[in-house]
Amino acid sequence: MRPHINQGDTGEPSAFRDLTTIRVGGEAGRVFVGRTSDELVHVAGLTWQGPDEWMLLGGGSNTVVSEEGFDGTVILVRSQGIEVLDTPGEPADAVRLRVQAGHSWDAVVEYAVSHGLAGIEALSGIPGSAGAAPVQNIGAYGQEIAEVLHAITFLDYETGAITRMPAAVLGLGYRTSVIKQGRLGIVLSIDLTLRRSADTDNPLSAPVRYQQLADALGVSIGDRVPLAELRRAVIRLRASKGMVLDATDPDSVSAGSFFTNPIVTESAARTLPAVAPRWPLQPEEQAVAVTTFEELASGVPLRRAEAPAEPRLVKLSAAWLIENSGVSRGFALPGSGAAISSRHTLAITNRGGATGEEVAQLARFVQQRVQSEFGVVLQPEPVLVDLEL
Ligand SMILES: Cc1cc2nc3c(=O)[nH]c(=O)nc-3n(C[C@H](O)[C@H](O)[C@H](O)COP(=O)(O)OP(=O)(O)OC[C@H]3O[C@@H](n4cnc5c(N)ncnc54)[C@H](O)[C@@H]3O)c2cc1C
Numbered sequence: 001m002r003p004h005i006n007q008g009d010t011g012e013p014s015a016f017r018d019l020t021t022i023r024v025g026g027e028a029g030r031v032f033v034g035r036t037s038d039e040l041v042h043v044a045g046l047t048w049q050g051p052d053e054w055m056l057l058g059g060g061s062n063t064v065v066s067e068e069g070f071d072g073t074v075i076l077v078r079s080q081g082i083e084v085l086d087t088p089g090e091p092a093d094a095v096r097l098r099v100q101a102g103h104s105w106d107a108v109v110e111y112a113v114s115h116g117l118a119g120i121e122a123l124s125g126i127p128g129s130a131g132a133a134p135v136q137n138i139g140a141y142g143q144e145i146a147e148v149l150h151a152i153t154f155l156d157y158e159t160g161a162i163t164r165m166p167a168a169v170l171g172l173g174y175r176t177s178v179i180k181q182g183r184l185g186i187v188l189s190i191d192l193t194l195r196r197s198a199d200t201d202n203p204l205s206a207p208v209r210y211q212q213l214a215d216a217l218g219v220s221i222g223d224r225v226p227l228a229e230l231r232r233a234v235i236r237l238r239a240s241k242g243m244v245l246d247a248t249d250p251d252s253v254s255a256g257s258f259f260t261n262p263i264v265t266e267s268a269a270r271t272l273p274a275v276a277p278r279w280p281l282q283p284e285e286q287a288v289a290v291t292t293f294e295e296l297a298s299g300v301p302l303r304r305a306e307a308p309a310e311p312r313l314v315k316l317s318a319a320w321l322i323e324n325s326g327v328s329r330g331f332a333l334p335g336s337g338a339a340i341s342s343r344h345t346l347a348i349t350n351r352g353g354a355t356g357e358e359v360a361q362l363a364r365f366v367q368q369r370v371q372s373e374f375g376v377v378l379q380p381e382p383v384l385v386d387l388e389l
Contacts, residue, residue, distance in 0.1 A: 020060035026069030058129030101131025116203030117194035142209030157184035
């Protein structure tokens with residue numbers, strides 16, 4: 001099988017500014033494309049045998065690269081397909097989907113909603129690929145992929161083997177996983193367990209958990225609404241914040257939220273103004289994973305240490321911290337092409353011709369403002385290539 005290589009014959013560009021949603025970054029040394037799982041395994045084998053550095057890219061919606069580019073091989077994940085698997089022994093309403101890694105995540109949600117399957121409808125409108133979805137455990141409007149992810153098929157860089165990894169061994173947490181933490185390999189496909197609504201004529205969503213979404217729908221927390229209505233409401237809300245990719249919306253030229261919500265001890269949170277929003281973490285969210293990579297690789301399920309009684313941890317609102325550190329929507333440093341979104345303080349946007357370095361410079365400025373005002377260090381959410389904060 002001939003791999004698809006760049007310089008014309010893949011139909012794919014080789015500059016990161018054309019491969020990422022924030023549209024910054026220089027050239028890749030070499031681009032391989034995997035349009036099926038087998039092709040991904042093949043191009044990975046070719047790449048991993050050689051001395052080149054390598055990286056993966058799906059939709060490029062969570063990656064920011066410098067103008068120096070990347071002097072190695074980029075493997076573009078473009079495999080497609082959704083299949084329904086048998087689920088013997090599972091509850092009658094369980095429906096298992098296997099999705100190839102390069103499939104558009106939002107197309108998966110659309111498929112689920114149009115087939116009356118609940119569990120991912122609040123994750124409507126998140127850009128990128130299905131294979132990247134577990135990498136940072138995508139989440140929005142009260143749902144996370146961790147709640148429905150059954151397993152992944154993983155091509156392991158260390159062993160070269162294809163393994164099935166149950167979701168329980170992936171260390172899925174708030175915007176993180178063992179893969180984001182450095183476990184090398186390629187997610188070839190993901191298996192999701194969704195629920196078929198009892199009312200097939202009017203399939204309902206999972207219970208609404210996010211207040212802003214409940215308000216937009218005119219319902220209470222815990223209510224269920226028609227699946228399609230929930231999807232429409234989420235996309236409307238996201239679009240109002242520039243968080244749906246839209247060629248006509250300059251605020252959507254971003255990598256989504258640039259910073260994660262910081263997690264600090266309750267006593268650190270007490271030093272903040274009383275009006276600063278905070279949410280106590282659940283005990284299981286506080287428990288630190290203690291399983292080693294080697295154990296995980298050999299299939300040992302993730303173990304967590306006992307959740308500490310003290311100190312309790314709380315999640316803060318990065319958006320609130322940024323706004324209250326004096327950085328307002330639309331803010332840009334003089335002469336820079338990067339700016340805070342005009343509708344969402346957490347997103348850094350490319351207003352035209354920005355460089356990766358300008359994006360990082362603005363991110364550092366925001367970090368410094370928040371740190372000097374509140375003593376909290378914001379962490380970037382996107383993967384930064386050849387850029388540092
Ligand atoms: C407008 C906008 C809104 C967003 N809203 C949200 C949101 O609400 N919630 C949220 O969680 N995220 C959000 N994001 C971030 C982003 O969409 C998600 O993180 C998405 O899952 C990234 O997918 P991707 O294919 O574009 O990843 P890429 O940017 O291509 O890759 C991201 C990382 O995953 C790795 N990776 C990619 N594919 C694979 C694979 N098959 N196997 C192993 N590793 C892989 C890459 O190497 C890289 O390290 C938003 C982004 C944008 C631009």
